[in-house]
Amino acid sequence: MSEMIEGFGQEAFKLAFRKHAAGVAIITGRNADGSATGLTASSLASLSAEPPRATFNIAQTSSSWSAVNHTGNYLAIHFLAEHSVDLAKRFAFRPAERFEGDHWHEGPQQLPILHGASAVLITQVSALMLQGPNAVVVVDILSGEISPDEAPPLLYHQRNFHSLGDLEDVD
Amino acid sequence: MSEMIEGFGQEAFKLAFRKHAAGVAIITGRNADGSATGLTASSLASLSAEPPRATFNIAQTSSSWSAVNHTGNYLAIHFLAEHSVDLAKRFAFRPAERFEGDHWHEGPQQLPILHGASAVLITQVSALMLQGPNAVVVVDILSGEISPDEAPPLLYHQRNFHSLGDLEDVD
Numbered sequence: 024m025s026e027m028i029e030g031f032g033q034e035a036f037k038l039a040f041r042k043h044a045a046g047v048a049i050i051t052g053r054n055a056d057g058s059a060t061g062l063t064a065s066s067l068a069s070l071s072a073e074p075p076r077a078t079f080n081i082a083q084t085s086s087s088w089s090a091v092n093h094t095g096n097y098l099a100i101h102f103l104a105e106h107s108v109d110l111a112k113r114f115a116f117r118p119a120e121r122f123e124g125d126h127w128h129e130g131p132q133q134l135p136i137l138h139g140a141s142a143v144l145i146t147q148v149s150a151l152m153l154q155g156p157n158a159v160v161v162v163d164i165l166s167g168e169i170s171p172d173e174a175p176p177l178l179y180h181q182r183n184f185h186s187l188g189d190l191e192d193v194d
Numbered sequence: 195m196s197e198m199i200e201g202f203g204q205e206a207f208k209l210a211f212r213k214h215a216a217g218v219a220i221i222t223g224r225n226a227d228g229s230a231t232g233l234t235a236s237s238l239a240s241l242s243a244e245p246p247r248a249t250f251n252i253a254q255t256s257s258s259w260s261a262v263n264h265t266g267n268y269l270a271i272h273f274l275a276e277h278s279v280d281l282a283k284r285f286a287f288r289p290a291e292r293f294e295g296d297h298w299h300e301g302p303q304q305l306p307i308l309h310g311a312s313a314v315l316i317t318q319v320s321a322l323m324l325q326g327p328n329a330v331v332v333v334d335i336l337s338g339e340i341s342p343d344e345a346p347p348l349l350y351h352q353r354n355f356h357s358l359g360d361l362e363d364v365d
Contacts, residue, residue, distance in 0.1 A: 027302075031315075031335045036246040038340050042273040042312040043238065044217040044347035044358060067214065068237035070251045071328045075207040078330055080241045080249060102213040108361060131198075141213040144202075152323050152330065157242045159249055159323065159330055164202045169209050176215035180347055180358055187215060187351060188359030190276060 044180035049101045049114050050079065051127075051135040052090030059122045059135045060087040063115040065179045067100065075164035076149070082157050086118065091160055096148045097132035098162060101140035104174035105186045110137060111177055112184070131166070141176065143168045215351035220272045220285050221250065222298075222306040223261030230293045230306040231258040234286040236350045238271065246335035247320070253328050257289065262331055267319045268303040269333060272311035275345035276357040281308060282348055283355070302337070312347065314339045 028035045045065035054060045062085055070076040077100065081091055090096060103111055114121055122135060130136035131145050146162035178185040199206045222232035233256055241247040248271065252262055261267060274282055285292055293306060301307035302316050317333035349356040 027316075027337055027339050029337045031246050031337050033243045033246070035338060035340065036240070036243045036335065039273070039313040039315060039335075039338055040240050042275075042340065042347060043219070043240075044349055045239070046215040046351075048214070066239035066241075066249070068216070068239060068251055069207070069211050069214075070237075070330065071253075071326055072204045072207045074326060075202050075204070076325060076328070078237070078249070078251060080239055082242075102210070104213075105361060142210040144210060145198075150323065150325065152321065152332070154247060154321065154332055155242055155245060157247070159241065159332065161323070161325055161330065164207065164210075166198055166200045166202050167206060167210055168198050169206070169213065175359075176213060176351055177361075178215055178349065178358060180217075184361055186359040186361045187349060188346075188357040190279060190348075190355055190357045 041181050044178055047103045047111050047177040047179050049103060049110065049137060050098055051137065052087060052096060052098045053133055055089040060090045061114055061121055061135060062087045063111050070161060076161060077164060078159060078161050080157060080159055084156065091148060092151065094148050094151060097134055098146050098148065099130065099134040099136055100144040100146055101137050102142040103177040104141040105177045106174055107139050108177055108184045110139065141170045141172065141174055212352050215349055218274045218282050218348045218350050218355065220274060220281065220308060221269055222308065223258060223267060223269045224304055226260040231261045232285055232292055232306060233258045234282050241332060247332060248335060249330060249332050251328060251330055255327065262319060263322065265319050265322060268305055269317050269319065270301065270305040270307055271315040271317055272308050273313040274348040275312040276348045277345055278310050279348055279355045281310065312341045312343065312345055
């Protein structure tokens with residue numbers, strides 16, 4: 024282990040979070056002008072099973088912020104399997120192409136529903152906590168679709184997408 | 195994709211989140227009575243690089259809740275590499291043994307610092323959002339240690355620990 028880093032700055036923050044890994048979700052909604060919008064998120068986490076709630080974090084500078092920034096707004100959360108890596112890259116790196124093509128349809132509340140997700144949750148923003156330039160978003164899960172397939176989840180680590188691997192028994 | 199599940203209950207919630215995967219962190223602190231405490235968390239997420247902030251979710255019934263439930267409280271966040279799977283299991287499944295042994299030392303603010311983590315963040319609770327029986331915790335990152343090793347991260351999926359795998363190019 025290296026020395027303690029005091030005055031933890033942006034560079035240290037990035038180095039530290041490169042040690043972390045996360046599942047990948049795409050969150051879609053409708054911006055204030057009605058246009059379809061979406062973002063790739065690695066911060067999606069369960070909050071409680073009863074009531075069914077989840078959280079994610081977003082920058083207020085995000086192009087999807089106006090779809091998120093009011094309680095009551097509807098959002099669709101898609102958990103991605105590894106076969107959806109191209110969809111993840113499209114949403115993360117090619118914003119103009121997010122809704123170009125037939126890889127989605129309009130679902131409940133006009134939400135863009137992406138095809139091939141391992142689960143889709145129809146949610147409604149129930150609380151927002153603004154934190155400087157960012158926000159923590161709490162959503163209530165209203166309904167959902169869960170794929171019967173056992174496709175492994177897509178993961179994000181070190182600025183790249185990955186699959187799941189088996190752990191050799193270290194006990 | 196299966197049919198839409200209306201009236202999303204606990205069972206549906208669990209089925210959906212079994213599709214998700216997450217990196218594994220251990221968060222340690224000091225309970226109100228001064229005793230060392232800690233929990234395994236799969237909800238750790240970055241919030242902002244500037245100021246350096248992260249979030250995690252916790253049940254108010256957690257044995258670590260009194261270490262977390264005041265702004266200003268200090269917490270140590272450990273990102274785990276796959277070689278730390280036994281530490282993750284100890285904290286998740288064998289609470290009485292969490293601090294039995296020489297796998298930790300006392301660090302800044304009397305925080306229990308676990309050995310072998312890929313990164314350790316010394317943090318302070320800056321905001322709490324109570325949500326029913328659970329809570330969203332925001333921490334400011336004050337300092338940290340980052341291992342120079344490139345050990346792969348430990349992952350949690352389908353109630354088991356996993357390693358990272360390579361993704362075959364699907365483009």
